[in-house]
Amino acid sequence: MRGALLVCKKEFMELSKDRKTMFFTFLMPVILYPLLFTMMGKLSQNDEATRKNKPSRIVLVDPGHVVEPLLKADGKAFEVVVAPSGDVKQAIRDQKLEMKLEVDADAATKLEGHKTFGLKATYDKSDDSSKLALSRLKETLQKQDKAWVQARLKALGASPDLAVPTKIATEDAGDMGLFVGKLIGGFLPYMLMIMMFAGSMNLGIYTTAGEKERGTLQSLLCTSLPRNQIIWGKLLFVFAVGIISALFNLLSMGLSIGRVISGGAGAAGAAGAPMGSLSALANPVTLSLTFLLMVPLGLLFANFIVMMGIQAKNTVEAGTAIMPGFVVVMVMAVFSMAPGIEKLAFLPYVPILNVSLAIRKLFSQQGNPLEYTIALLMTVGLAGALTWLSTRLLNRESVLFKV
Amino acid sequence: MIQLTDVHKTFTVKDKRTHLKKRIEAVRGISLTVKPGEIYGLLGPNGAGKSTTLRMIAGLMQADQGQIQVCGIDTLEKPEKARSVVGYLSTDLNVYGRFTPRELLRLFGEFQGVDAKVAERRGLHLLEKLQLLDFADVKMEGFSSGQKQKVSIARALLHDPKVVIFDEPTTGLDVLTAKTVLDLLRVMRAEGRSVIVSTHVMPLVDEICDRVGIIFDGELHGDAPPKQILETWNAKTLDEVFFQLAARSAAEV
Numbered sequence: 001m002r003g004a005l006l007v008c009k010k011e012f013m014e015l016s017k018d019r020k021t022m023f024f025t026f027l028m029p030v031i032l033y034p035l036l037f038t039m040m041g042k043l044s045q046n047d048e049a050t051r052k053n054k055p056s057r058i059v060l061v062d063p064g065h066v067v068e069p070l071l072k073a074d075g076k077a078f079e080v081v082v083a084p085s086g087d088v089k090q091a092i093r094d095q096k097l098e099m100k101l102e103v104d105a106d107a108a109t110k111l112e113g114h115k116t117f118g119l120k121a122t123y124d125k126s127d128d129s130s131k132l133a134l135s136r137l138k139e140t141l142q143k144q145d146k147a148w149v150q151a152r153l154k155a156l157g158a159s160p161d162l163a164v165p166t167k168i169a170t171e172d173a174g175d176m177g178l179f180v181g182k183l184i185g186g187f188l189p190y191m192l193m194i195m196m197f198a199g200s201m202n203l204g205i206y207t208t209a210g211e212k213e214r215g216t217l218q219s220l221l222c223t224s225l226p227r228n229q230i231i232w233g234k235l236l237f238v239f240a241v242g243i244i245s246a247l248f249n250l251l252s253m254g255l256s257i258g259r260v261i262s263g264g265a266g267a268a269g270a271a272g273a274p275m276g277s278l279s280a281l282a283n284p285v286t287l288s289l290t291f292l293l294m295v296p297l298g299l300l301f302a303n304f305i306v307m308m309g310i311q312a313k314n315t316v317e318a319g320t321a322i323m324p325g326f327v328v329v330m331v332m333a334v335f336s337m338a339p340g341i342e343k344l345a346f347l348p349y350v351p352i353l354n355v356s357l358a359i360r361k362l363f364s365q366q367g368n369p370l371e372y373t374i375a376l377l378m379t380v381g382l383a384g385a386l387t388w389l390s391t392r393l394l395n396r397e398s399v400l401f402k403v
Numbered sequence: 404m405i406q407l408t409d410v411h412k413t414f415t416v417k418d419k420r421t422h423l424k425k426r427i428e429a430v431r432g433i434s435l436t437v438k439p440g441e442i443y444g445l446l447g448p449n450g451a452g453k454s455t456t457l458r459m460i461a462g463l464m465q466a467d468q469g470q471i472q473v474c475g476i477d478t479l480e481k482p483e484k485a486r487s488v489v490g491y492l493s494t495d496l497n498v499y500g501r502f503t504p505r506e507l508l509r510l511f512g513e514f515q516g517v518d519a520k521v522a523e524r525r526g527l528h529l530l531e532k533l534q535l536l537d538f539a540d541v542k543m544e545g546f547s548s549g550q551k552q553k554v555s556i557a558r559a560l561l562h563d564p565k566v567v568i569f570d571e572p573t574t575g576l577d578v579l580t581a582k583t584v585l586d587l588l589r590v591m592r593a594e595g596r597s598v599i600v601s602t603h604v605m606p607l608v609d610e611i612c613d614r615v616g617i618i619f620d621g622e623l624h625g626d627a628p629p630k631q632i633l634e635t636w637n638a639k640t641l642d643e644v645f646f647q648l649a650a651r652s653a654a655e656v
Binding site: 003014017219222 | 415461462463464465486489491493495496498499500502506510511513514542562
């Protein structure tokens with residue numbers, strides 16, 4: 001194993017000489033994610049604040065003047081505007097106004113006669129400001145409806161409780177940590193797979209096909225190092241880069257998301273509650289079991305990259321050969337995020353996907369020891385088989401001297 | 404000591420036009436011996452089988468048939484052990500541009516089982532001999548081909564090999580650097596190492612080789628001192644021997 005460690009050391013030494021690659025592989029995510037998430041959080045908060053502080057512009061058609069006083073009474077929430085020329089729906093889509101509200105012409109009469117009158121709201125479901133206008137209107141009408149009903153009951157000499165036969169009290173039995181855990185368990189395998197593969201892909205190509213292209217592989221092969229140790233050294237390097245890259249990415253992303261969540265929760269007055277619950281969920285056992293699955297998965301990816309890279313004549317050919325593998329991993333990763341996928345009975349037997357399923361269940365506190373063991377053994381087996389194959393390939397002269 | 408006995412090597416190549424695979428016999432029954440303290444010149448045109456033969460001796464490739472021994476070690480049975488006594492240099496080999504010569508030599512010393520500090524000391528000594536010591540701590544990315552070749556030579560000799568294999572050692576080198584390399588080869592001969600070089604440069608053969616073997620179409624023609632080869636073929640220069648072989652080969656076809 002000494003030879004493999006020496007080769008791995010050589011690869012890391014070479015990597016350390018390339019500051020740009022080091023920066024883009026390891027440091028860039030550390031800087032990028034906090035910047036990105038802080039910026040997104042700020043933008044989202046500013047946008048929400050702007051929307052909330054701005055009254056919804058409504059074109060009101062209310063011949064009986066029934067709803068008009070309600071809207072005008074709440075100047076912070078509503079602004080009755082004149083209908084623009086042309087198509088009103090287009091004006092809503094163009095964000096010139098948020099809603100058009102048409103009240104029945106005989107609304108006043110119906111109201112007086114204790115009957116129901118109709119309103120028609122035209123809004124843009126895809127626009128947050130327009131949706132806010134509708135929710136403000138519903139809230140206002142709900143309050144007014146209650147007042148009108150109570151007034152009617154009073155006029156009839158009936159109890160106000162007549163219109164409220166039941167009153168339900170709710171208590172949330174869900175755990176915020178579990179909720180966040182489920183959420184994270186849904187996308188964590190996806191992130192891990194993509195980051196491990198993408199993080200090690202280019203360096204894997206550099207250290208295999210790149211060495212062939214640059215004519216340095218032969219100088220390594222003519223040393224007294226056994227060839228299987230050369231391939232193991234390269235595998236170790238590609239694997240380590242993948243794992244380190246994924247961990248850096250996840251750490252940075254986790255901290256950034258945490259900051260955004262606690263920032264948002266702080267504003268809502270419940271600072272740190274979700275993160276507190278989550279930290280209880282992401283205990284050392286869960287994290288260790290997740291890492292234990294990551295190791296063979298990372299080795300599997302490293303094997304694939306090294307195997308394809310070593311067979312290629314040059315870096316372009318290696319990139320072309322590895323890309324379909326990356327696409328497959330991406331598709332599998334996306335598939336693993338699909339809702340309800342964990343209910344598929346065959347999933348624990350599908351390589352790679354079973355790893356994401358196991359991680360998902362670990363984080364949602366539904367871990368199944370049998371499924372976990374199957375995923376682990378299957379991935380270890382596959383990684384071992386690919387290592388054996390890679391080692392055999394590197395010993396083939398047709399592969400080594402293919403230029 | 405290098406000993407080759409009836410060595411054969413065949414490659415399978417694919418014809419791009421017909422898409423058919425065909426077998427090419429690159430080396431056909433070569434037998435030769437290089438004694439300690441001897442420089443053996445392996446001559447031949449491009450594609451004759453020189454590099455394949457040298458790669459097999461260096462343990463980079465394996466013979467399909469026959470036996471190769473370096474210092475009594477069978478390269479097929481114990482390739483790693485065989486490689487540990489061989490210093491191999493070829494124009495195909497490049498240096499790691501991101502390293503300095505000092506770093507590269509330390510690392511390759513470790514690969515060859517030499518202590519890093521010892522490797523560094525030996526490496527610097529070799530760089531001094533090759534007049535490259537001033538560049539020991541400069542990244543090799545910007546090195547000229549001659550400078551890279553010098554570093555490769557130092558790398559090949561770092562582990563004090565008993566057998567030295569230089570494939571086209573003076574290709575791309577200027578006159579002064581080529582002379583340095585030839586001087587080094589003479590030193591290695593004096594130190595009792597078995598040296599085998601392949602080259603196109605005939606004056607080099609006359610100058611340093613004790614014995615010469617000419618490879619043509621994978622077969623070894625003649626295995627004798629340069630003067631004896633010329634007498635046998637009734638030629639004034641080794642180039643003439645080549646032409647005669649080419650003419651004979653064309654006539655056979």
